[in-house]
Amino acid sequence: MTAISYATAIDPRRLPFKDRRTSLKVAGVLLVIFGALSGCLGGLTPVGMYVAAKVATQSPAAAAGSGAVRAAEPALDFRTTTLASGTYLLAAAATIWPGVGSLRIRRWVRPVILVIGWTWLVGGAASFAHWLIFGASVRELMTASWQPGMASPPRAVFTAISAALGVVTFVFLVALPAVLVWTYQRRGVRETLAYFDDHPSRWTDRCPTPVLAVAGWLALAGVSALAYSTYGVFPLFGRFVTGAAGAAALLALAGLFFGLAWGVYRLSAAAWWGTAFAWTLWTGSMVWTFTRAGYHEFYRQAGYSPQQIDALMKYGGQFEDSTVWMIALWGVGVIGYLLVVRKYFTSAPAPTASRAEPSEAA
16 A cells, blocks of 8 residues: 555654644645635625615615616626625635645645735734724714614614624634744744655745745736726726726736736746836826725726715725725835845746755745
8 A cells, every 4th residue: 555645654753843744734624614615705795795785775765766767777786796706716716725735735835825824914904903993883884874764773782793893803804814824934834845745846946935925916916907807997197097998908907917927936037127117106006096086986987876886985985095095005015025025036047946945035
């Protein structure tokens, strides 16, 4: 019977490092479970949004409106529904894939999960702080969504819901990614993966982990531009380019981000300069346009009805100014990070890492 390298028992006294296979497999199981939950949410999102749209059209306020207007207004925005569902499905793929790799003890898992974990942690912590500082209270949000004529619940109900929402938000945005980063940065994890998966040409060995993060961010930006091309609204330094031209511009931007991601992965110096230039211009264009025109104009140019815009601004309009600041801060942060990883980029092609020299260069 053939022994399986990652499942065969090994005397720990023979290993010069701490064997972390058990913790890697436990983390892999948890990642797969989390990904499965995200996939379920992605599948249920269209159903939930459809039900919410139906409830909104059958509310007393909707019944008092003009029948002609209500008939012309779509019950469900398929672009927003697809975007929301796709976000959950993307999160499912980004956790199930490395989860399976962790169960199989693959050496590429550690850099991939560290990139995902740190991005998740920094982004989640910033989002959680943004929600605490700038977000309206749960009472205000629920009051805004309350139908006229309905009795308001006791104040204790709002307090309990607010506390529960805060705990859940903190767990998923901060605690989970922090545990993930801690698990895969523990001493012995890299050695365990390299020992039980000694394949010398793993794709993560060709790129330092800090640079791999930039390539991942660029690929994610490309996916986002591709998704938003369905809206056909391109922010261009103070105004919106709409229609076929806006969609074409977003598709071209997606292609640029994908190309830069590949060049960054290959440690191309030209790709580093292209990323710094493109990210600076794109951030400046976003900040300038949304500061001048605002999200209300974006929704209008995207084809939303006045009723839909009012509903969107009721729940998200309070974050408009602070969201623009967040975009600016993210842009500055990415440019600063590019300066930090500049040392990894040369004009020569990146050499392939050997087994004796792991790819970790953090």
